[in-house]
Amino acid sequence: MGHVFPRHTKSNPPVVASGEGCYLIDQDGKRYFDGSGGAAVSCLGHGDQTVTNAIKDQLDQVAFAHTGFFTSQPAEELADLLIQRAPGALDRVYFVSGGSEAVEAALKLARQYFLERGEDKRHRVIARRQSYHGNTLGALATGGNQWRREPFSPLMIETSHISPCYEYRGRGENETAFDYGQRVANELEAEILRLGPETVMAFVAEPVVGATLGAVPPVEGYYKRIREICDQYGILLILDEVMCGMGRTGTLFSCEQDGIAPDILTIAKGLGAGYQPIGAMLCTTEIYSAIENGSGFFQHGHTYIAHPTACAAGLAVTKSILERDLLTQVNGMGDKLKTALLAQFGQHPHIGDIRGRGLFLGLEIVENRTTKEPFASSKQVNKHIKKAAFEAGLVCYPMGGTIDGQNGDHILLAPPFIISGEQVDEVVSKLDQAIQAVI
16 A cells, blocks of 8 residues: 555555546456445546546646636636526535535535624534534534544534434334424424524535435425424525535435525535536525625635636536436436336345435345344444445445444445446346345
8 A cells, every 4th residue: 555544544445547437447457337436426437538628628728726816717607507507596606625625614604694694693503413514523513423423522513413304214103204204304493492593503414315324315395394494593504415416316406306495505526526626615695795795705715715627627527417418317327226226125134225316326234124123233234245345346335323323234326327227237236246245
């Protein structure tokens, strides 16, 4: 490994040599189907010439200019395109380098918004258990992933967490899906009242929960009730679409499918499709105007915000998603992949749930399908499946701690939008091979 500080000090991963469509190829020539797009990043696959050419063209003009002095054409065009398609009153785009930065910017903007309005008591954030919003301290504190949070808890801001909308494990036997959704949504109101409405500034949630729960979508009506509660108490709704946005679930912005719009929205991953590090925070006219007509200055920033080359990549990616009609592809291939997963694993004794939207799908692994009892965490089932799948030539995204941060296992699939029907069969076959090898 030389002098690189790796994610895991005792691992020795192969060296990637090239990428071709949905495949990554190591220096020994072994091909791996990128069934998770890395971490739901590589939505266009690898080696897309339209995007690489856009990056080269931008480099030939200017690679970087600091936003303290200049804006750039790619940043302006990309912001315009995103806002043309954005839901609700979202009107301004703040470009950053990734998802964690986008969430940090959202939290700081929420706080400054209320300061500009003279509501300086509003500083508390409410989020959900079993969520993930990034690894910087503010984002980590907001997230409800206990395993990630615990070592750094003394450094983090206080955040309240309510139940996720996790129908597979949360809905009662005699409860309709709608009633379940209303019940867990109403936990937000209870928590606001417990903390004092005048102290709460924002509620943060992923429209479809990604890495921590494994592609868990909300039930019908859940987010409409959440929006009502936020409006009633003057709380900002921040939706984190870093993983589930940019077409991943079948619409450019995931929240479109729930018939609501946030006050602040974060995107990343699929915005750059892995070709450049880029993320963004979108906010409403009202929030932007509070800054513009108040201090006039958002007290935040990083060196590489709105990086011209990154924005050129993001513009090419977004245009490709829209102009190639890849949203239709996501929905069609998503249906094919989910149907194939159900056919192969729908009655599997150790697969308890198959869920998700578009090309953002999860399988929950259980020891007992009837009781939903998970495997003992000490067995590290998710890690063994990840290894077995990789050996079979499939990159997927298994995780542990699905249920409560310690117990439960799931597999997340988020393949490139360009996946073919034949490749759907390849993913399911290799995943079946891995599961059989482990369980």
